[in-house]
Amino acid sequence: xxxxxxxxxxxxxxxxxxxxxxxxxxxxxxxxxxxxxxxxxxxxxxxxxxxxxxxxxxxxxxxxxxxxxxxxxxxxxxxxxxxxxxxxx
Numbered sequence: 001x002x003x004x005x006x007x008x009x010x011x012x013x014x015x016x017x018x019x020x021x022x023x024x025x026x027x028x029x030x031x032x033x034x035x036x037x038x039x040x041x042x043x044x045x046x047x048x049x050x051x052x053x054x055x056x057x058x059x060x061x062x063x064x065x066x067x068x069x070x071x072x073x074x075x076x077x078x079x080x081x082x083x084x085x086x087x088x089x
Contacts, residue, residue, distance in 0.1 A: 014055070014056075014057070015055075015056040015057075016046065016048075016053035016054070016055065016056070017053060017054050017055075017056050017059055018051065018052070018053055019051070019052055022054055022059065025059060025063070026059075026062075040069035041067075041069070042062060042067070043055060043058035043059065043061075043062065043067065
């Protein structure tokens, strides 16, 4: 059974997170987030109405250290071992 507190605390895996919360959870610049996305180290954002959102489940995977980039990102990115070491989340 789900309590009303569970519904309001954002524990849904399909929840979308806006830029403000991403910046709070990952205290780096927007440019760093963009670079991490480009390099496959961070989930790709979803644009809705000109605003960027990220899937909460993907962000939690990054926080746990077990984020796996998509096959598309893996095909287009170069060796990112030095980027990962320099910009560890």
